[in-house]
Amino acid sequence: xxxxxxxxxxxxxxxxxxxxxxxxxxxxxxxxxxxxxxxxxxxxxxxxxxxxxxxxxxxxxxxxxxxxxxxxxxxxxxxxxxxxxxxxxxxxxxxxxxxxxxxxxxxxxxxxxxxxxxxxxxxxxxxxxxxxxxxxxxxxxxxxxxxxxxxxxxxxxxxxxxxxxxxxxxxxxxxxxxxxxxxxxxxxxxxxxxxxxxxxxxxxxxxxxxxxxxxxxxxxxxxxxxxxxxxxxxxxxxxxxxxxxxxxxxxxx
Amino acid sequence: xxxxxxxxxxxxxxxxxxxxxxxxxxxxxxxxxxxxxxxxxxxxxxxxxxxxxxxxxxxxxxxxxxxxxxxxxxxxxxxxxxxxxxxxxxxxxxxxxxxxxxxxxxxxxxxxxxxxxxxxxxxxxxxxxxxxxxxxxxxxxxxxxxxxxxxxxxxxxxxxxxxxxxxxxxxxxxxxxxxxxxxxxxxxxxxxxxxxxxxxxxxxxxxxxxxxxxxxxxxxxxxxxxxxxxxxxxxxxxxxxxxxxxxxxxxxxxxxxxxxxxxxxxxxxxxxxxxxxxxxxxxxxxxxxxxxxxxxxxxxxxxxxxxxx
Ligand SMILES: Nc1ncnc2c1ncn2[C@@H]1O[C@H](COP(=O)(O)OP(=O)(O)O)[C@@H](O)[C@H]1O
Ligand SMILES: [Mg+2]
Numbered sequence: 424x425x426x427x428x429x430x431x432x433x434x435x436x437x438x439x440x441x442x443x444x445x446x447x448x449x450x451x452x453x454x455x456x457x458x459x460x461x462x463x464x465x466x467x468x469x470x471x472x473x474x475x476x477x478x479x480x481x482x483x484x485x486x487x488x489x490x491x492x493x494x495x496x497x498x499x500x501x502x503x504x505x506x507x508x509x510x511x512x513x514x515x516x517x518x519x520x521x522x523x524x525x526x527x528x529x530x531x532x533x534x535x536x537x538x539x540x541x542x543x544x545x546x547x548x549x550x551x552x553x554x555x556x557x558x559x560x561x562x563x564x565x566x567x568x569x570x571x572x573x574x575x576x577x578x579x580x581x582x583x584x585x586x587x588x589x590x591x592x593x594x595x596x597x598x599x600x601x602x603x604x605x606x607x608x609x610x611x612x613x614x615x616x617x618x619x620x621x622x623x624x625x626x627x628x629x630x631x632x633x634x635x636x637x638x639x640x641x642x643x644x645x646x647x648x649x650x651x652x653x654x655x656x657x658x659x660x661x662x663x664x665x666x667x668x669x670x671x672x673x674x675x676x
Numbered sequence: 677x678x679x680x681x682x683x684x685x686x687x688x689x690x691x692x693x694x695x696x697x698x699x700x701x702x703x704x705x706x707x708x709x710x711x712x713x714x715x716x717x718x719x720x721x722x723x724x725x726x727x728x729x730x731x732x733x734x735x736x737x738x739x740x741x742x743x744x745x746x747x748x749x750x751x752x753x754x755x756x757x758x759x760x761x762x763x764x765x766x767x768x769x770x771x772x773x774x775x776x777x778x779x780x781x782x783x784x785x786x787x788x789x790x791x792x793x794x795x796x797x798x799x800x801x802x803x804x805x806x807x808x809x810x811x812x813x814x815x816x817x818x819x820x821x822x823x824x825x826x827x828x829x830x831x832x833x834x835x836x837x838x839x840x841x842x843x844x845x846x847x848x849x850x851x852x853x854x855x856x857x858x859x860x861x862x863x864x865x866x867x868x869x870x871x872x873x874x875x876x877x878x879x880x881x882x883x884x885x886x887x888x889x890x891x892x893x894x895x896x897x898x899x900x901x902x903x904x905x906x907x908x909x910x911x912x913x914x915x916x917x918x919x920x921x922x923x924x925x926x927x928x929x930x931x932x933x934x935x936x937x938x939x940x941x942x943x944x945x946x947x948x949x950x951x952x953x954x955x956x957x958x959x960x961x962x963x964x965x966x967x968x969x970x971x972x973x974x975x976x977x978x979x980x981x982x983x984x985x
Contacts, residue, residue, distance in 0.1 A: 425750070431780025438773070510764030514823070517728040518781040519753040676690060676731045 428520040432528025433535075436502055440536050447536070448543050451490045455544045458486055459551045462608055473610050474641045479552040484635040485607030486548065488627075491541040491566065492573045492602060496594050499533035499577030504584050512674065522668035526578060533574035534567070541566055554638070561646075562637035568653045569630055575660040582673055601627040606635075611643040626652055677705035680755075680831055680862050681727070686736035687886075688722050696722040698886040699736065704864060706830075709857050711877035711894075712866040713976060719886040720866035721761055724833045728758045740831060754782060757824030761835040761866075763816045767809035771800060771819055774808065775826050782827035794825050798852065814845045821852065825861075832856060834865040838872060850876050870973040882976060884983050898969065906937040906948060908955070909964040918958045924951050 440447055462482050470478045503525075506512040515525055548554060556562050584590040605627030611619055622628050623644070633649025636642035642649070666672070681704035688697040696719045704710050712720050725731040727738050727745055738745045743752035765774060775791055795801040798818040803811060808819065817837065824832060834853070838846040853863055853876055867873055873880050874894065881891040890897070913932035924947070927936040939946045955962065 425783045427783045427785060428781045431777050434780075435773070435777050442768075505766075509766065510760070510762055511766060513730055513758065513760050513764060514778060514781060516730045517753060517756065517758045519750040519783055520781065521750075671732060676725075 425518075425520045425524055428518060429524050429528045429531070432525065433532045436529060436532030437535065440498075440532070448540065451494070451540050451544055452547050455486055455490070455547045456551075458482070459548070473613070474639075476639045476641065477552065480554055481610075481635075481639070482608050483545070483548045483552065483554060484638050485602075485605075485631055487541050487544050487566070488569065488631050488634055489599075489602045489607050490544050491537045491570055492598055492627075493594055494540050495533055495537035495570050495573035496577035496580065496598060498536050499530055499574040500581035500584065500590055500594075502529045502533055503578055503581035504590055507581075507674070516675065522664075526575070526664055530571065530574040530578050533577060534570040537570045537574065538566060541570070556638050557640045558637040562634070565630075565634045565637055565649075565653070568657065569634070572653060572657040572660055575657065575664065579660060579663050579667070582667055585673075598627075601625055602631070606631050606643055610641075626656060629653075630656075677708075679703045680706040680741055681864070682739045683723075683727070684737045686723070686726060686733050686738055688719075688726055688731065689734045696886050697726065697733070700883075700886070700888050702881060702888055702891060704831075704862060705879075706862055707857070707860060708878040709853065709863045709865070709876055711873035711880045712864060712883055713868070713870065713873045713880055714866070714883035715868055715980065718868075718883045720883060721835055722886075723883070724758070724835050724864070724866065728756055728833060729753060730758075754827075755830045757827065757829030757832045759817075759820045759824045759832070759834045759837060761839065763813070763820060765808045765816060765819060767807065769808055770805055771795070771808065771811070771822075772804040774819065775822050778823040779826040784827050790828070791822075791826055794822050797855065798822050814841060814848075817841065817849075818852075825856075829861065831862045831864070834863065836866055836868070838867070838869065846872070870976055882979055884980050887983075889979050889983055897975065903938055903940055903970050903974075904946075905968045905970070906939065906951075907966045907968065908935045908937065908962055909966075910934060911961040911963045914960065918960075920958055921951075921954055924954070 459479065462478075464479075466478070472478065473481045506515060545554075580590065580593050584592075604622065605625050606622070611622050611628060611632070614622060629644055629649045629652035632643040633646055633653070636646050636649070667674070681702070683700055683702040686697055686700040687695065689695045700719075700723060702723075712723065714720050722731065726733040727740065729745065729749060732746075740752040741755045743749075743755075745752045772791065772795070775795070776786070779787070779791065792801065795804055798821060800815065800818050800822060803815060808816065811819065821834075821837075837853075838849050841849065850872075853865065857863055865872075865877075877894050879891060880894050880897055882889040910933060913930075914928070914935075915932055917926050917928055917935065924937060927938070928934075929936055937948075937951060939948065
């Protein structure tokens with residue numbers, strides 16, 4: 424294990440983040456505030472409570488998920504795409520490291536960044552609503568697992584992408600809709616029965632549901648399903664990464 | 677000679693079916709400067725890439741410091757510094773940070789004193805806090821070299837280090853390379869400039885179309901392959917080469933004011949004595965004679981043409 428190399432990649436990536444820390448954190452804080460204004464105040468005024476939770480508080484876990492997932496993906500995909508794009512990947516390929524060490528460095532950094540952003544959103548939300556977290560340890564565990572697995576997913580996207588458009592494509596076309604339709608801003612039980620069934624095919628539902636459960640103790644699906652969903656997603660991403668490692672897919676000519 | 681790089685029957689066929697290396701055999705001695713000389717597209721970069729892990733060879737083996745570059749890649753790569761052909765650096769990063777990053781990537785702990793020494797050696801110390809995009813092209817190349825050196829490699833691959841670099845900078849670069857050799861680093865540099873190989877290499881390997889055509893001591897190469905030319909300036913121009921001298925295959929130039937005699941230093945005898953005697957017998961009086969050794973360039977062009985034929 425080349426620990427120095429993992430540390431070098433991790434520190435390098437985190438420095439990039441801290442170099443633009445203001446922008447990095449400002450945009451999630453602003454968008455969270457906007458969501459609160461729009462969903463919390465405007466719509467929340469009409470919806471009293473969802474499953475015994477005030478609407479303002481109810482959307483907090485979904486908001487955090489939305490940001491954390493998109494940030495984990497964009498940070499990790501950009502982190503590995505950028506060296507490919509400007510050619511500095513030669514150095515990673517010629518270094519005495521294996522692919523998993525590269526993955527740990529980049530995915531670790533991207534997961535850390537999104538975790539920090541998630542924390543900042545949680546704090547921001549605290550200014551707007553009273554939040555009481557029922558299962559703090561589980562909340563943190565869900566958050567970390569989601570950060571890591573989505574960073575892993577982002578890493579794969581970064582490897583796969585051959586241009587900036589592709590880099591944006593999956594987050595835009597797949598992740599954002601799945602999160603919006605995944606119960607970030609409503610409870611699945613609020614939907615017509617047919618749509619409730621359709622929704623169950625959306626993997627993000629399980630993630631948001633589990634995360635929300637750790638806050639309020641209410642869930643759309645059983646917590647064990649949520650844990651299973653994360654585990655499966657994580658395993659799938661790992662398998663793809665392993666395959667990339669075996670074949671040198673889109674990194675070695 | 678202690679070999680530090682051993683390449684055996686190495687080949688590379690790219691995914692599109694193009695074969696860029698065809699069974700390359702090459703042994704590089706510790707401490708030497710080897711110039712890998714070949715025209716564009718010869719396979720120089722591919723060979724280096726296969727040795728450094730940038731691309732996976734499709735056949736054969738390669739060892740660096742006795743370690744197989746595939747099965748024992750960690751040990752092999754630890755010994756290797758690579759300066760790529762294309763300048764690839766993060767534009768917004770500071771010089772010193774990108775160098776520190778490289779050192780870490782190669783599994784080495786911090787050593788600020790060493791990094792300072794390398795940056796000074798490459799005249800980059802004053803620029804250590806500059807962002808890469810603020811540097812000139814020559815300085816960027818030096819940064820690449822600093823990155824390759826900061827983990828103390830024993831073998832340094834320089835892929836066309838002076839391509840597109842002005843003459844002055846090229847000489848600077850040669851100084852840097854000589855300095856590195858003096859510090860015990862083995863250097864493999866690719867080039868399509870003959871003068872570069874001629875100026876700094878100990879040995880020259882000529883590669884064309886993925887095949888090594890020859891590997892030879894530079895001096896030996898020039899001696900062995902070097903055809904020499906004897907130029908004979910005549911006191912009185914001749915209208916044609918006298919029939920008695922036909923066997924010497926003389927070339928009449930400058931309207932008969934001079935004759936050129938091509939000979940091979942490899943041969944048993946050069947035939948010069950007999951030629952001069954024959955000239956005397958023909959009653960030609962000589963004003964001056966001069967010999968000239970053909971340059972590596974001519975040797976190289978000759979080889980590549982032979983190869984094409
Ligand atoms: N990734 C690649 N896929 C297909 N062909 C390639 C690739 N890289 C290089 N080649 C081809 O291999 C040959 C050798 O290229 P290269 O090693 O870069 O030559 P050199 O460095 O000597 O100029 C060239 O004909 C080039 O077009
Ligand atoms: Mg090349």
